[in-house]
Amino acid sequence: MSKFLKRGLPVLVIVALLVVALLPSNNAKPAKAQDPVTIRIFVGVGTGYLPEQQAAQVALADEWNAAHEDIKIEFEFHDNETARDELLTQVSGGDVPAIVGPAGVRTVFEVSDLWADITSYIERDGDQLNLDDFDATSFGLYQLGDRQIAIPLGVYPSFIYVNETLFADAEVELPPTEYGAWTYEDLRATAMAVTQDANGVYNGEEGFDPAAIEVYGYYPFWTNFRASTIGFSPDDAGVLIGEDGTVTATFNQDAFRQAVKFFHDGIFVDHFIPNADAEGAIGEGVTNPFTSNRIAMGRSHTWLFGGIKSAMDDGNFTADWNVYPVPAAPNGKITAAVHADTFAIMDGFENKDAAWEVLKWLTAPEQALALCQVYGCMPARLSVRSEWESYWLEAFPFLNLDVVYGALEYLDAPNHEGFMPNYARAWDALEAFWQVVRSDPAVDTDAGLDALNAEVQGIFDEAAAAE
């Protein structure tokens, strides 16, 4: 019988291989010269994928497609949770999208080798772009060595969101509205004063039950290690890049020690910051934690506006609120972390010239404004900021614009999502430590930071050794 195996199976293999070999030739039509280039824009690694956001982007694509015959735009939307895996599968599977975005600083640096360097294009078309119009800091966010990876589209400055109704209920004075007028120590005292348990007892009063806190004084929304600690103004954001390109981890500097201690004590000693478990409970059922009415103060970025607006429109959030300046760090410096969004061209995409034409158009004032209104960012182009401002004043007539714009004076540069060698592993090590800080009451934060810094340095060195 093995005869059959010997004869039959090889025949089957050959048939199968033939089928495999023939199929692609049927499908992969050779591109004709007059066929338009399709610029596929992969949306989802950042914002932009929400149903209500999609229409506006499709409208932009239609506008372009109506005016151009040779290049066509196609937005492809992916859910944020899965977009990363999908993108990697597409790229590795040889199905490379032309443009990816809107992408944040972290996305760009995490896979920095996948992006095209657009320096030469910018030099060529500098006049057309009107480079003066771009916010100088945000332009630098996408610089990696001598490579410019992207043109910024929008920025998301951050501030303290304050639920003024909770302050009124607690009869606690609101934070100052001027930058530099308060410190993290003041924030701690204020936050403790408004923290309240399920029986209505305030933190510091007799009978306060830290196991059943209902209103937390302070909660930095959607925390990660670097974003949470950057407010303490560490030098170089913890990543010191030397003249010769060597990278040193400085996550054990004083600013980080103060920051980590502040959060750890805030959770387990002073009881005004939710721990990891409580964060889950607060987030349940609300568009964003701030609208849960359980947070008196929280630091976040402009992207909260959208969620607050919809919660207010639906009647789910009726409290008075406003934005207040971030406090000054113990070292006296003020840092208001900033995020940014942009579109970047993939290095693996063949027709980069066509992709550049589209990118240029997307970041032009009119389109940038339209996209930023959808994404919730403040346009990186200065000339369209007042339109953006009018839009949000209509939604929130009381909004303190001075605080919003003031935050731009205290951006974090280098950015808290800025370059690290071996980015994904370094980021993961930082997050693992951050998880411990927020869930283990007994952790020695100083020793932990020393160990963390050594571990991250090891990860950095690994990358240097691989070069």
Added chain:
Amino acid sequence: MATVQSAPTTQVQAPAVEEKRIKLTPRRAQILWGYFFLIPWILGFFLFLLGPMIASLYLSMTDYNIQRPGETDFIGTENYEKIFSLQVIRDSGDEVNFKPGYTEAFRIASFHFGSRDHEVWKAIQVTLTFAIISLPVNLGLALFFALLTNTKVPGVRLFRTIYYLPSVIPAVVSATVFQQFLRGQDGWLNVYLLSPLGLGSPEWLQEPSLAVPALTIIGTWGIGTTMLMFLAGLQNVPTELYEAAEVDGANYWSRFRNVTLPMISPVILYNLVIGLIGTFQYFVVAYVLTPRGAGGNDLSMYFYNLHLYREAYVFFDMGYASALAWILFIVVLIVTILVFRSSSRWVFYAGGK
């Protein structure tokens, strides 16, 4: 009758007619028919499965990193060496210093075991613990439910549907439901079941030692499919066998042991093997339940597949992830083969073999 007669005739006639027809003895005909029926699978295997399997085997011997697609080198067994790298140091009271790149993976008595990938050892430990606890619980409970719903109780269809119902819920949704359900402070399990019984309010998803029990509880909720398979097996037990046993005066338990169990043993084998594969590939729930899919406190929910996924899609090391996958592949395959080997002792096939 026809077959019995035709068989010898073919044998006798064949040589007389033509050389080629010799091959079509009944035995050969049977073999050809057999392979003929296998064609869909063989074709599909070559078309869709073999290529990716070989590709992943090849990738496992490279340093392929999705982030640096252009710089892939063939590195032989380096990835496999990294997985199995172990350095043992006996605790002599001094500081334990591993070779550079090695970190402590685990310790047994006074021996410290260091590895270049200490997380993989943690992942193996978690996965094995879970398999040993969860698999018997699930199989036993599923069989119990199948027996329950194989009776003629009024409304049995409704009960069957209720027990089956949770397994039609998308995994992501059920993981989220259980995240609420098992929460320490206000989760229903603690509030309505354990606290009234005076068993306290454990933090199921935070406390490392409770991670595997918590996941086992979640798992029992989704045994509908396994129950269904048992039910299909139970319904195929000829009623006359029970009647015969009853006539012999067998009580329920001995009927169960001597009739039911042997008759459904093929289904038990099926559920065991599929359960085994499923447990070794356990992923979605642990991914959803732990922040960043990173395995939870003390890596108590850090399953092998979670490690594999993170290496591939979080850290982009597809080459190393492929090596991890092939190790898992080989281990599961060996276990499966062992189970099959043993099955000849305890699986009863009415159809022979």
Added chain:
Amino acid sequence: MERLRGFISNDNINQRGYMKREVYKVIGMGTLLMIMIGVATIYLSPLVYMGSTALKTEGQLSDPDDPIVPMSPQTYHYVSPEVETFRYTYRHPQTLDYQGQTLMVYEVIQQGRINKYAFLEARDNVSVFIDSENPEAPPIELEIAVEDLDPALVNERLEVNLYNVNYEDVQGKFGLVEELEGNRTLWMDPEEISEPPFELPIAASDAEIVRFEQDLILYEVPVDGDIRELALLETGRRGAKFIDPENPDAEPLELDVRVRGLDKVWELDPHPENFTDAMDSINYFKLFGNTLFIAVVSGLGAMVSATLVAYGFTRFNIPYANILFIILLSTIVLPPQVTQIPTYIVYNKFGWIGTFFPLIVPHFFSNAYNVFLLRQYMMGIPLDMDEAARVDGANPFQILWYVIVPAARPALVAVYLFHFLFSWNDFQQPLIYLGGGSENTVLAVGLANFTRIYSSQQNLMMAAGILTMLVPLAVFFFAQRIFMQGVVITGVEK
């Protein structure tokens, strides 16, 4: 029949024996039923959670003390004697007092910065500006026409009282900015906060104040030993002010209670619109159709191909069957995460990305789970049945059709169900091959996108989850009938 005979029979002993059996039967049934109901309760509780959460709004979820069922606090509509106020940021053009004259300030964008320059004068082709932040510095000359510039704006945060104004054709709810001399007043429109205030020749007293109206939440408040339902007006650090809905014009009651420790007055308030929201957010019926098509067609392929292959494995004594079978099994052992990319490459080569083919065609080539199940089942079917058929001259196809398929019916139904369910809930494959956001996708992806987008909004997530479950559940409920038929057939024939 037996039961009937028992009744007809006059034999006492027989009847007693029968009665005894019946009693045992009833007791046994009762116990069974109790156990089953108990288990069902435990199994249903998370579903109850899903169901009740799916009927809630955001507001009903955020407080940990909220009841399990979708309830809202009762409210009392209270018209306060006080005036309603309006807070806003008023933006008006910035000016600079420069050497006795008032200059308009403009935004001049230079090198990534917005400079606020006051326009002094236009000279030939250039405009002359004064830096508003440093007026002492020498004037700046720039080649810009002032008409091309946006004026710089100053933000002023104001709070005004609202009045109902009715003056000639000016009617509406306006905020009083300033009372001017001679019975004139300055007003602003809350709908147009960027517009400059306008003047009316009326006094503030000519307009009617807008009384502040709000919905107050009712609490069960202990007052002097009994519990009263009072509306919360204002919370303080230690006490609170309440309005008695039965006597709203009385002075607010000041009580020494902690509001957070009080119970609200709840009323049932389910929100089935979560379901319609979930359905509206995606093209539900299109995706439903897609999913149904894929599940039905690929299920057919999966069932037929698995039957053939399992038949080949069990009923023909082929050499190396065990090795082939292990190879078959091994195809599901390799974790899908690592074969995903190579598989993607294969389908990409076929040109199948963005089509239903990757979700349907491979299932026609059988799948190890199904083959394995059917193999196990078919091996349990006694060989004498096909022997008999073979003796009658049936070919292998006929044996398969007339002997094996009827006998394996429950298993075939199980395979179809199993596949249907898998296909219905499959998320990863359609996601990778069809892409996320398009209409050309399946329900699981569409609804998962919907739920993940609002992943913190459990109510919507649960509603979407229930919507996904309904079809497989209905299919299962009805498929049981075929299950039972299978039993009857095999039971009779053996």
